[in-house]
Amino acid sequence: MDQIHLMQVFVAVGEQGSFAAAARQLDLSPAAVTRAISGLETRLGVRLLLRTTRNVRLTEAGCRYLDDSRGILASIAQSRAAVAGMNAAPRGRLAVTAAAPYGRALILPCLVDFLKRYPEVEVSADFLDRSVNLVDERIDVAVQIGELPDSSLTALRVGQVRRVLCAAPEYLARHGVPLHPRDLQRHTIVAAAGISPGLDWKFGGRQPTTVRIKPCLTVSNNDAALDAVLAGLGICRLLCCQIAAELAAGRLQVILADYEEAPAPVHILHHEGRFGSSRVRNFIDLLAASLRAHPYMNQAA
Structure with a gap:
């Protein structure tokens, strides 16, 4: 007999506690249920059920096999449902x-x-x-x-x-381009709290360093920080992907790229x-x- 069918019959008997009730649930004859359970026990080489004239009880092995069978049958049903719905339009x-x-x-x-x-x-x-x-x-x-x-x-x-330092070309033309992270202490800093929380900014490169910055403006919203930098206020650390359009158009310029932290x-x-x-x-x-x-x-x- 098919192993999945035998599992289904066993789970029905185990949950119903009765061969007759399992037969009604599965629309099988009591004799077919009895043959299925006997065949399963023979195949496994272990007694799963203790039968008396009044009821059916699970053995210790039967209890374990019932739990395992439920999980296997549920996984099969889930897999079938997933495959059946693969071509259905998401909704x-x-x-x-x-x-x-x-x-x-x-x-x-x-x-x-x-x-x-x-x-x-x-x-x-x-x-x-x-x-x-x-x-x-x-x-x-x-x-x-x-x-x-x-x-x-x-x-x-x-x-x-990448988390990059950037500024508007207008700002850099007025104040110069910093060549080392320590130079930031002489520049106007806009801090985007979502990217660089805290005042200690870490930098990589050959000799990793930390610089304590003193921002003139700290904002929790990165779009606001970006607007301030585009207006020429100062230097900010932002995500490279966030300022892609501004970099491509030349409205912003990346600085201190050699000192960036790891992406x-x-x-x-x-x-x-x-x-x-x-x-x-x-x-x-x-x-x-x-x-x-x-x-x-x-x-x-």
Whole structure:
């Protein structure tokens, strides 16, 4: 007999505690149920059930095999459902989050593309300046830049980004280009709290160093910091991907590239298994491809 069929019969008997009740549930004859259980015990070489005239009880091996069989049958059902739904158009609610500094630059373009492809999905996107709990806040997908804490979430690494010092050419023409991180102490600094929290800025290079800066302006919103730097106020540390358009147009200039810290890793986080919903799977596939193809992702200094 088919092993899956035998498992299904055994689980029905174990849960019902009766051959007759299991037969009714499975629409089989009592004799067919009896043959199935006997065949399973013979195949396994162990007694799974203790039969009396009044009831049926599980042996210790039967209890263990019942738990294992339930898990196997559930996995098979989940796999079948996933395969059956692979060609179905994604629909329903999709909740996405990323930190505000890069949500607009990295995630929003992908969300627009995704919604054009799958108009029956409803997306809720939160670009926040705080960490979130995906399970408690019912978030499906998150993008995080930086090292990951220990977590039960599934993490897919999609690249890395540079944190760069930048300024408007107008500002550098007036005040000069700093040649060493220590020179920053003589310059006007705009601090974006989301990228560089604290006053001690670390730098890499041949001799890693830390410089205590004294910003004239500290903002929690990176777009506001970017606006201030574009206006020629001073120097700021931002994500290279966030200022890609400004760099390409010459409105900003990267400085002290030889002293940058190591690029920060970028991960897509989610808590669904390999048989997750089609909307989550499709969005993660699209997002991963988009991030890996971004011109400022995985870029060397």
